[in-house]
Amino acid sequence: MKKRRILLAVTGSIAAYKAVFLLRLLRKAHCDVKILMTQAAKDFVNPLTFSVLSEKPVDSDISSDAEWNNHVESGLWADALIVAPCTANTMAKMASGIADNIVLATYLSARCPVFISPAMDVDMYHHPSTQKNIETLIGFGVHVIPVEYGELASGLVGEGRMAEPEHIRDFVFSALDQNVNNDLGDKRVMITAGPTYEAIDPVRYIGNRSSGKMGIALAKECAQRGAQVDLILGPTHLSCESNGVRVHRVESASEMFQEAKAFFAESDVAIMAAAVADYRPKSAAEQKIKKSVDDELKLELTETNDIAASLGGVKKSNQLLVGFALETNNEMAYAAKKLKKKNFDFIVLNSLQDKGAGFAHDTNKITILRADGTHKAYELKLKTAVATDIVDEIVDRLNK
Numbered sequence: 001m002k003k004r005r006i007l008l009a010v011t012g013s014i015a016a017y018k019a020v021f022l023l024r025l026l027r028k029a030h031c032d033v034k035i036l037m038t039q040a041a042k043d044f045v046n047p048l049t050f051s052v053l054s055e056k057p058v059d060s061d062i063s064s065d066a067e068w069n070n071h072v073e074s075g076l077w078a079d080a081l082i083v084a085p086c087t088a089n090t091m092a093k094m095a096s097g098i099a100d101n102i103v104l105a106t107y108l109s110a111r112c113p114v115f116i117s118p119a120m121d122v123d124m125y126h127h128p129s130t131q132k133n134i135e136t137l138i139g140f141g142v143h144v145i146p147v148e149y150g151e152l153a154s155g156l157v158g159e160g161r162m163a164e165p166e167h168i169r170d171f172v173f174s175a176l177d178q179n180v181n182n183d184l185g186d187k188r189v190m191i192t193a194g195p196t197y198e199a200i201d202p203v204r205y206i207g208n209r210s211s212g213k214m215g216i217a218l219a220k221e222c223a224q225r226g227a228q229v230d231l232i233l234g235p236t237h238l239s240c241e242s243n244g245v246r247v248h249r250v251e252s253a254s255e256m257f258q259e260a261k262a263f264f265a266e267s268d269v270a271i272m273a274a275a276v277a278d279y280r281p282k283s284a285a286e287q288k289i290k291k292s293v294d295d296e297l298k299l300e301l302t303e304t305n306d307i308a309a310s311l312g313g314v315k316k317s318n319q320l321l322v323g324f325a326l327e328t329n330n331e332m333a334y335a336a337k338k339l340k341k342k343n344f345d346f347i348v349l350n351s352l353q354d355k356g357a358g359f360a361h362d363t364n365k366i367t368i369l370r371a372d373g374t375h376k377a378y379e380l381k382l383k384t385a386v387a388t389d390i391v392d393e394i395v396d397r398l399n400k
């Protein structure tokens with residue numbers, strides 16, 4: 001079995017001494033461990049202890065003596081990042097995206113699963129702001145290792161003790177073992193999702209009802225199966241916080257086109273789940289258009305770039321291009337036409353005639369049409385389960 005690469009980040013708590021035992025346990029389990037420390041952590045344990053036991057230098061500064069410690073590289077190297085102990089302060093900064101030390105900068109750039117083992121006094125732990133930060137981090141996909149009950153450094157007794165090193169090890173290993181489905185492990189996936197807005201003037205636009213839910217579910221599914229995902233997301237109130245997904249926000253079809261072209265070149269798979277506007281106003285007015293005396297306003301529209309078709313035109317034989325078709329009638333025929341015209345490897349059809357399918361719903365009912373003329377119809381399912389079916393089809397095609 002491949003040696004697991006673990007980044008163990010230690011922050012400033014008295015429980016930092018327990019991180020030494022955790023390091024020993026991880027080394028005994030044949031993990032390759034690299035230590036990160038905040039400045040405050042160094043007040044509790046000397047970095048030399050960690051350096052000797054990990055057989056690696058300890059990083060505690062983003063830069064030192066004109067050298068730059070590459071937190072991005074560390075974040076990409078690791079199979080897991082464990083922040084133990086994780087103080088209330090570090091948790092708050094992680095929840096709000098502050099990157100003022102090596103641990104936080106590495107966390108923000110890590111694509112691997114992230115685990116935190118909180119350690120603090122009972123009242124700090126129960127404070128609403130701490131509880132809110134824990135919820136936020138869980139929402140980001142961070143695994144929070146439950147605190148334990150017992151005597152605290154303050155002399156108080158209650159919840160807030162960092163989990164015992166054996167418990168942290170078991171928690172992390174069992175979560176990593178569950179994530180064995182790594183069938184997109186070395187792949188880069190680009191996904192377009194959501195609507196586009198085409199400006200009429202500074203306040204008005206032409207848009208559509210797409211929520212981006214299906215594309216976001218696909219991004220999460222691909223990332224969970226090990227892919228590095230670039231999600232090009234049109235204007236939606238939804239967000240996609242997930243390890244392994246980089247979100248690139250765009251507004252118009254033309255912005256989406258620029259981003260898609262840039263990422264497609266490096267992608268193994270591209271999934272075109274966005275509902276791209278087919279037309280945009282020929283020119284957007286610089287000032288707000290005022291109501292005139294006429295009872296008509298004529299907008300001149302011009303075609304946008306067909307992103308999928310132009311990627312289909314430059315697709316290489318080792319790249320897989322997946323399209324979507326949302327139809328209201330004559331569904332199979334229209335979808336088959338798009339599959340061919342845009343050079344997709346397969347197209348995912350959903351019909352607005354099916355109850356529970358299409359925009360805004362949490363469910364979808366799809367049929368996959370393949371370039372070889374075969375197709376497969378699926379039941380109505382949650383969009384998360386539909387994403388699994390689509391990614392299964394992608395993996396099948398990649399393995400052929």
Ligand code: CTP
Nearest residue numbers: 272273274276278305306307308323324325326
């Ligand atoms: N698509 C795209 N760029 C566009 C329009 C569509 O990338 N400007 C992609 C969509 O993301 C989808 C596929 O092409 O994967 C089909 O989109 P759809 O809007 O159904 O196709 P159109 O060619 O625009 O056909 P229609 O006349 O039905 O709107």
